[in-house]
Amino acid sequence: MIRLKGAFAYMVAVLMTFVALAALMGGTFLAAKLVNATGVKVSPWYTGGEVVQTIDHGSYRTLIHRPVFDTLVGQKKDGFIQIDWEPLGALPEKISEDIACFGNSNKDFHINLDTKTNVAELTSYNPEVISLAGSYKLKERMAVRVVLCRE
Amino acid sequence: MSNGLMNRVLPAPAAFQPLKALLCTIPMLLLSAMMLSHGSFPTEPLQRIALGLTYIFCNGLFFLMLYTGKVHRYRSVFFITAAFAFIISFGANLLEVRGSMVLNEANIIDGDTPFCHLVIPMVIIPAALTKTIIFPGTLLNRFASIAGMVVLWLGASVALGRGWCSWVCFYGGLDEGFSRLCKKPVISDIDTKWTYLPWAVLLGIVLTSALTLSPTYCEWLCPFKTVTEFGAITSFKTLIQTVIFVTLFLALVVVLPIITGRRIQCGLFCPFAAFQSVTNKFNIFDIRIDREKCVDCNRCSKGCPTFSLDEASIREGKTLLSCTKCGKCVDICPRQAIRFHIKGTSVSASAESARLLFLYPAFIFATAVGGGMVYGAMVRVLKLVTTGSMF
Structure with missing residues (x-):
């Protein structure tokens, strides 16, 4: 043995x-x-989460991600939403767009983005849309993140 | 036992005859050629020179381990070289791919952060509960992808247990290098209670990472941020984080290893090290002490870089769970009482076979990971010397 x-x-x-x-x-x-x-994915807190809506503008597209409020179990009050514009090379110098982010047709905020300087401005139409977290020039797209707070 | 007998240093226990050492090196010559070249010979002359030098360096050390029986001595040369080479090759790679060693929010959204094994304990609970990885990297098909590193870690954990920390980890060579600078340690008596600290840090970072869904060790405590990639200082928070990284690096990786002669970061702080210790439970290789030969001189416990031997464990003829299988105790035992061992076999079974069977998988991982870094760094340095640019 x-x-x-x-x-x-x-x-x-x-x-x-x-x-x-x-x-x-x-x-x-x-x-x-x-x-x-x-079936794992990278956390939506980094990637922005799944794209739930694509708006085609001809030469470029707007990608609206789902709002991210994820926690370990359930959801929390504070979160964000990410909006992308791609492809980078075909973006107009100024982007001005109304965004509906909570799954209905109501416009929740308006974004003005200067794609040359990467400066963005936010106008909120919804009290749950708080502020602009940042605007980012990524490898193949531009993105903004908007801070949300659910009541 | 007389002092004379106790102090008489016997020849290395498992030194091979030159021909036998050479024959046993042949498999490694073939495997390392595959690991280093990835199956294709480089076309650039500089890359060929770097590959050749790395190949000779790795296999020369492997041969010397077998021929002299001194595993730790030559592993340490490799391990330290690989760690410093990692800093050069990783930094240069980041500069080439990303344009900067500074990590900004755009890099995070783009998934441009290379994944490192230290993150693994922090991602497990969130991965299990939310099916997401709380790290801003890429899952597949990129340099240091998350899944690629996890597979590497799983394989090495099965094959080596916590041997990972002395053969594969690309950070460990830094504090090992500094720990060898001072011949005689200034502080030699360290309370063993400190060995619980890595477990406390592990518990803290696992819980906080799960609660915040972010890798808190990387964000707040990783000393190696100082020499790899670091967050851009854009706020008071990032300034504090940077101060913590630099302070921990200087204290745990540089100063304390120099004055204690031990791997303080690896032995007394690293939470991954504590986590990795568990893999020693099921790994087939361990280090055993032949109680019939041991004279309780305690040279091994005083010399162990990671505090993995104490009087109680020596009495039991075993190392502690935290043993990294670095081989130092085997090298320094004056009575050849300590040896690599295969669990399930007798302690008096062939030390040669056990050591050789451990060295193959250990050095395969070391060559693939550390050898790749040495090669990468050598290419960069040769380019810098010959063209004035690393890229």
Whole structure:
């Protein structure tokens, strides 16, 4: 029994070299499998969350993300919404747009964005729309984040 | 036991004859060629030179480990070189890809932050409950993607347990390097209660990260932000964060390792290290002490860089859960009583076999991760020397 246990232990020890090779050489494949199997995504607090509406302006598009209020369990009062404009190369110098962000047709705020200087202005039509968190020049798009607070 | 016998240093326990060491190095020569080249030989002469030098460096050290039986001595050279090379190659990579080592909000939204293993304990609870990863990186197909690093970590944890911390971690070589600067430590007596601190930090960051849905260790406590990427100082909060990062780096990675001769960040602060200790429970390799040979000189416990041996554990013939399998105790034991061991086999079983079977997976990971960094840094340095620019 002791010999058998010892032989098994040596087999497992040898196997560790193959585990190392599998992790390194099959890393890309295994990583994709891991993501598919678990269904995980990067937190919406970083990505802005899923895009729920796309408005086509011909040469460019407006992407409206879902409002993010996520917590570990449930939702919190304070959050934000992210609006993107893409593609970066086709954006007009000035963007002026009304945005409805709570899933109905009511306009909740108006954004003026200077795509050259990356300066944005917010006009709120809804008391739950608080302020502009920031405007960002990203790799392939421009984005603004607007602070929300649900009553 | 007479002092003379106790102090007599016996030859290294598992030193190989030159031919045997060479034969056992051959598999590593093939595997490291694959790991370093990723299957294609570079076309640029500078890259070829860097690849060749890295290849010789890695395999030379592996051969010396086998030939001399001194694992820690040559692992340490590799580990320290890889950590400093990491700073060069990572920084240069960020400058090339992102244009700056400063992390701004646009980088965060773009998912441009490379994922590092220190984040893993913090993402587990939110991933389980919300199916989201609370880190501004990219899941797949990018440099240091989240899933890629998790797979690497899972593989290394299965194969090496907390051996990760002395063979794979690209930060550990920094405090190991500084801990070796001073021949004789100024402070040698450190209360073992401090070894609970990493567990407390781990608990704190896991809970706060879950509650805030953000990696709080990265935001507030990571000393390595000082030498990798750091947030732009745009507010009082970011100023405080930067002060904390620099202070912790100087204290835990530079000053305290120098004056204690120990890896203070890894042994007494790093929450990932505490988390990784658990993987030693199921890993097949460990370090054992042959009680029949041990003379209780305590050289091993005094020399252990991560406080993984104490009198009680020596009496039991085992290291503590936090052992990183660095091999220092094996190297410095004057009675050859400490050895690499495969769980389930007798302590008196062949130390040579156990050491060799551990060294293969350990050095495969070390070459793939650390060797890649040495190669990357060497390319940058050669470019800088020959063209005046790293890019």
